[in-house]
Amino acid sequence: MADTSLKQVLFRLRRYEPGKDREPRWEEYRIDALPGMTVLDGLWKVKELFAPTLAWRSSCRMGICGSCGMLINGRPRLACNTQISELQSDVVAVGPLPNFDIIKDLVPDLHSMFEAHRELMPHLLREDLKEQDDPTGEYWQTPHELEQYLQFSYCIKCGCCMAACPTVATDPHYAGPMPLGQAHRYDSDTRDGGFAKRREVLSGGSGPWRCHFAGECSQVCPKGVDPAKAIQLMKQDLVFDLLRLRARKPAAKVAAKPSGKKREDIPAPPARTVKAAG
């Protein structure tokens, strides 16, 4: 039979409203926690019962959207993905993610992270713009080639890795593990042809050169992504490129459609829902 016993938990919440408060302060609220209750559920309960002005960011409640990254008992985590019971403590201390400015209470300002992310062009860069606007087929890629970047594509941009990174904490020029990991994700995608463009940014001071390989980013990632590995692989790629040891391959072409007789028993695809460009 499921454990339905109530447990008293003390929520210590860091409250701060820039422009109104002089400095952040801790507030404490005692709530009843049920087994299976997440930290996010606890925050909702605190908001309903005690602190209606408490602010945080959340959306999907299932570890997909990456909105609810917070510092929970000293470690960056997703509030929706962290059960109170797994903290093994009667005290749940929740603060905003470190290394970011605070918008209000538990809401970090992720602007700097997304600026660095945007600067590294985290999308497929190709010459065939017409094909991208009006695709005629799929780009060719083998399962092995997919494996090279698959784990890095699981990143949900929650910012936990940025909050845990000691270099982000001290160096404002460093892009950080999320943007660098995502740059590597596209650099290692055989469908992408943008290595030379990203290299221009990555070769400078905001690139991977300040990474100490502390590995905290990979430790705290709630999706099991390994940004520290991505950064080391990126360094290797960039150095090999400088030494002219990196194989330069053109971006993958559109896969040829299968030829031969069409099987009668395969139903026709649905009609296009998007109009062709031009």
Add this chain to the structure above:
Amino acid sequence: MRDRTLWTWHILAGVVILVFLGLHMTIMHLNGTFPTFNNPFGGEAESWQNVAARMKSFFFAVTYVVMLGAALYHGLYGLRNILLELNPGHGLRRTINVALSVLGLALFAFGAWVAVSAPGVASRMGG
């Protein structure tokens, strides 16, 4: 110079140090391994005759200079990284770069001069 180039040189200097430190350890501490090569007079590797013989060797002069350059670059680049982590402003950052470059070049010039002039010194001192 861009960070990628500086970092690449840092790694290459590390590899050079690794190889040459291995050579140093072999010469100084395994002096029975290649006696005719690094220890022509026999006995201790630190004896004056053996030191003077190495000073007069073109091979050792080259290795001293390469090792000196690699160690200086590797160490000063590491020091630069530590200083830049203190988050200096643009002007101070430039000063650090210039100061470390000048220091490195001065030390390299002095060390290289010592290595190059060593054969003459050894001959004058009866080595």
